[in-house]
Every structure is written in C-alpha cells, then in structure tokens.
Amino acid sequence: MVKEEVQKVLARYGVRKEHPVLVALSGGADSMALLNVFMESGYKCQAAHCNFHLRDEESDEDEKFVVNYCIGQDIPLHVRHFNTKEEAVKRGVSIEMAARELRYSWFWELMDKENFYWLATGHHGDDMIETFFLNLARGTGLRGLKGMQFRSGQLIRPMLALRRTQIEQYCYGQGIPFRTDSSNTDMAFQRNNIRHNVLPVMNLLNPSFFNTMMHNFRNLEEAWQIVEKEVVAVRKEMVVEEGDQMMIPIRLIEKHPQRSTILFELLRPYGFNSQTVSEIIDSFDSIPGKQFFSGSYRLVRDRFNLVVVPIREFKDELFFINSGEKEILSPLHLKNKTVRKEG
Incomplete structure (x- = not known):
C-alpha cells in the first residue's frame, strides 16, 4: 500500500x-x-x-x-x-x-x-x-x-x-x-x-x-485558488510596489467585499498577522497617522493610503518642527500644545 x-x-x-x-x-x-x-x-x-x-x-x-x-x-x-x-x-x-x-x-x-x-x-x-x-x-x-x-x-x-x-x-x-x-x-x-x-x-x-x-483539504485548496486569483487581481489593480515598499489606496481596499482576507494576503509577506490586519481595518474610521508594526515593517495609515515601509534603525539626525505646527507624523507621531504655567 x-x-x-x-x-x-x-x-x-x-x-x-x-x-x-x-x-x-x-x-x-x-x-x-x-x-x-x-x-x-x-x-x-x-x-x-x-x-x-x-x-x-x-x-x-x-x-x-x-x-x-x-x-x-x-x-x-x-x-x-x-x-x-x-x-x-x-x-x-x-x-x-x-x-x-x-x-x-x-x-x-x-x-x-x-x-x-x-x-x-x-x-x-x-x-x-x-x-x-x-x-x-x-x-x-x-x-x-x-x-x-x-x-x-x-x-x-x-x-x-x-x-x-x-x-x-x-x-x-x-x-x-x-x-x-x-x-x-x-x-x-x-x-x-x-x-x-x-x-x-x-x-x-x-x-x-x-x-x-x-x-x-481538497475543498479548501479549490477555495484558496479562487482567493489567490482575486489577490493577484487586486495587487495588479490597486497596489503600488517599489522595492521593499508598498502603498494601498484606502478608498479602494475599503470597498472590497472581502477586504479582510485580501488585505491580510497583501500584508502577509511583510509579516503582519490577522489580528493586526483587523486593527488596521478598524483604523479606517479614525484620524490619519496611526502606525502598525510587524517584525521588520511599519505600516502608516495616512489620509489616503496604507504605506508599508521597512523598519530602519534611527540615526543621529535633526528634525525641525515648524512654529505653530500642532502635529507631525514623521519620524514619530507627535502632538504638541502650549500650556500656560500657573503662579
């Protein structure tokens, strides 16, 4: 046998x-x-x-x-x-x-x-x-x-x-x-x-x-082939990839009927798990600037896109914040306000 x-x-x-x-x-x-x-x-x-x-x-x-x-x-x-x-x-x-x-x-x-x-x-x-x-x-x-x-x-x-x-x-x-x-x-x-x-x-x-x-397993393999075909189509139509960076338009992925599965498959090669993908989708209704991390990549949700970039070590470098600016997104997400000292 x-x-x-x-x-x-x-x-x-x-x-x-x-x-x-x-x-x-x-x-x-x-x-x-x-x-x-x-x-x-x-x-x-x-x-x-x-x-x-x-x-x-x-x-x-x-x-x-x-x-x-x-x-x-x-x-x-x-x-x-x-x-x-x-x-x-x-x-x-x-x-x-x-x-x-x-x-x-x-x-x-x-x-x-x-x-x-x-x-x-x-x-x-x-x-x-x-x-x-x-x-x-x-x-x-x-x-x-x-x-x-x-x-x-x-x-x-x-x-x-x-x-x-x-x-x-x-x-x-x-x-x-x-x-x-x-x-x-x-x-x-x-x-x-x-x-x-x-x-x-x-x-x-x-x-x-x-x-x-x-x-x-035979049924799941056939189902996967359908999903894989759709992931390839979405990547071709919606995703911009350049080197080790990727950008996904929020408006387009948000409208996809299987957005959780599709987004997970797009982000999986970058080390993002299903729990993080769910949190990313939940962030669509919040203000821009939220960041999510895998072991070696960072995803930033800006106003219009999900931007995936490698995590790199910080170097000794000066960053300037313009006078009157209340919030910055890079290199860190920071908000500031002026507090009047009492007494």
Missing part, C-alpha cells in the same frame, strides 16, 4: 528515475520508509540529515543510526549540525520554526550545489492535519488551512495521502529500522498537544475523521 501510493504520486508529478533526488532523512519511520521506496523503485537518491542538538545524546544517536544505515545500504549521506536553540533566540522565533528554517535553507543549498532535481520529504496525512490545527490556532488564514501540496516547485511530498500508522506498519512488515523521537510526547511543543489531546477527540467524534479531513 505505501510503496504503491508513493509510486503513484511520483508518476503523477513526473518524478523520473533518471532525476537525482535528495531525501530528507530524520531516521523516523516516515523518512526511512520513503528512502526505501525510492531505492527499491530504482531512483537515484542521496539523503540529508539534520542534527539540531535538541535532545542531547538522543540527537547524536539519531545521527549515528542514519550514518550506519546509509553506509550499510551504500546511500550517499549529507549531515549538518545546528545550534537550534541559539538560532531561535537570535531570530526571535520558536524552536520549531527555527529548525524548519535552518533545515530548508540547507536543503536548498544542497540542491543547488549537488544538482539534485527533487527534494523529497516524508510528510504524511497526519502531519497535514496537525498543521491545520496549528494554523487554525495561529490565525494564518485560508492559505494556512488548505493543507500541504504533493508538489511545490522542486519539493515533492509523496506520502500525504497516508496515515502515520500505515507507514509504521509498512516499516515493520518490510524490516525497515527506524528511530522514535522521545520529544514526540513533550507537551511543551504545540504540535504534540494537538497530536495527543485534540486529534483523539476528533477521531472519537468521527471515526472517519482522517478521510473527512483529506476531503476538506
């Missing part, structure tokens, strides 16, 4: 056996099963393993496991070490997000350096459902709810239609060894809370919950 499903997806998306594939190999059941299907099917494969140093000796044991396995199977292996906790602090993101950014940055670096045609990951259907609930809680919009794609550019995920239990049973049946990550039970990670607390309830309410979610 697993092998046949993977082969079917590879054929559907034109992954040929002569195209070199880089397989992301953690040592878990999903990536080990995927690597074995590629090798048994005659694909030209190499593997890449990340040691994030998040589980002390266990992380090193994972590395030793994949190194020994690849040596035994004559599979070329690339290994990279990361100080993930330090990087998370430096980037101001969660450990999970830092690990994701680090590994994909390295994977794409390897793709270019070694001329791989495809990057294959072992993401499966349960991963996709967990990500749905994570993004639902974070408020990422329809884009984050529609699920992963089997193919995204050179990235291929051939196991998205499979369940975690199916993959593990395949490994047992084929004698494929794998490692179990002890942090999968650590409730400090949001994904684990969803996996162990939320999904069992959903499966209790609907024994066919997995299949229902796969159907939901």
Whole structure:
C-alpha cells in the first residue's frame, strides 16, 4: 500500500528515475520508509540529515543510526549540525520554526550545489492535519488551512495521502529500522498537544475523521485558488510596489467585499498577522497617522493610503518642527500644545 501510493504520486508529478533526488532523512519511520521506496523503485537518491542538538545524546544517536544505515545500504549521506536553540533566540522565533528554517535553507543549498532535481520529504496525512490545527490556532488564514501540496516547485511530498500508522506498519512488515523521537510526547511543543489531546477527540467524534479531513483539504485548496486569483487581481489593480515598499489606496481596499482576507494576503509577506490586519481595518474610521508594526515593517495609515515601509534603525539626525505646527507624523507621531504655567 505505501510503496504503491508513493509510486503513484511520483508518476503523477513526473518524478523520473533518471532525476537525482535528495531525501530528507530524520531516521523516523516516515523518512526511512520513503528512502526505501525510492531505492527499491530504482531512483537515484542521496539523503540529508539534520542534527539540531535538541535532545542531547538522543540527537547524536539519531545521527549515528542514519550514518550506519546509509553506509550499510551504500546511500550517499549529507549531515549538518545546528545550534537550534541559539538560532531561535537570535531570530526571535520558536524552536520549531527555527529548525524548519535552518533545515530548508540547507536543503536548498544542497540542491543547488549537488544538482539534485527533487527534494523529497516524508510528510504524511497526519502531519497535514496537525498543521491545520496549528494554523487554525495561529490565525494564518485560508492559505494556512488548505493543507500541504504533493508538489511545490522542486519539493515533492509523496506520502500525504497516508496515515502515520500505515507507514509504521509498512516499516515493520518490510524490516525497515527506524528511530522514535522521545520529544514526540513533550507537551511543551504545540504540535504534540494537538497530536495527543485534540486529534483523539476528533477521531472519537468521527471515526472517519482522517478521510473527512483529506476531503476538506481538497475543498479548501479549490477555495484558496479562487482567493489567490482575486489577490493577484487586486495587487495588479490597486497596489503600488517599489522595492521593499508598498502603498494601498484606502478608498479602494475599503470597498472590497472581502477586504479582510485580501488585505491580510497583501500584508502577509511583510509579516503582519490577522489580528493586526483587523486593527488596521478598524483604523479606517479614525484620524490619519496611526502606525502598525510587524517584525521588520511599519505600516502608516495616512489620509489616503496604507504605506508599508521597512523598519530602519534611527540615526543621529535633526528634525525641525515648524512654529505653530500642532502635529507631525514623521519620524514619530507627535502632538504638541502650549500650556500656560500657573503662579
């Protein structure tokens, strides 16, 4: 079942056996099963393993496991070490997000350096459902709810239609060894809370919950395609972009029937979340000059436009306020008034 499903997806998306594939190999059941299907099917494969140093000796044991396995199977292996906790602090993101950014940055670096045609990951259907609930809680919009794609550019995920239990049973049946990550039970990670607390309830309410979610993802993907088409049209008709700056006419976006969704998608690449977008829309009825901030951008609502500009460090510079001027918007929003001293 697993092998046949993977082969079917590879054929559907034109992954040929002569195209070199880089397989992301953690040592878990999903990536080990995927690597074995590629090798048994005659694909030209190499593997890449990340040691994030998040589980002390266990992380090193994972590395030793994949190194020994690849040596035994004559599979070329690339290994990279990361100080993930330090990087998370430096980037101001969660450990999970830092690990994701680090590994994909390295994977794409390897793709270019070694001329791989495809990057294959072992993401499966349960991963996709967990990500749905994570993004639902974070408020990422329809884009984050529609699920992963089997193919995204050179990235291929051939196991998205499979369940975690199916993959593990395949490994047992084929004698494929794998490692179990002890942090999968650590409730400090949001994904684990969803996996162990939320999904069992959903499966209790609907024994066919997995299949229902796969159907939901297909519907959400189609809905997203409609939204994406409209976002592209709005960007072309309403938005002025120059370098790393953007300007959106308030009058035009205010009249759009789906202004919340459209504005969120326009501002998402600049780091603005759904809550901030709601506050921006609420500001349409207030006086101009209000400012909103993401991690690296500032949005100023002037009289006619929403203006998005990068946040830059302040330099030692003099600014003059004209006599009699009661309010300025730049470099800071300031109001002033004269108060007569009593006595």
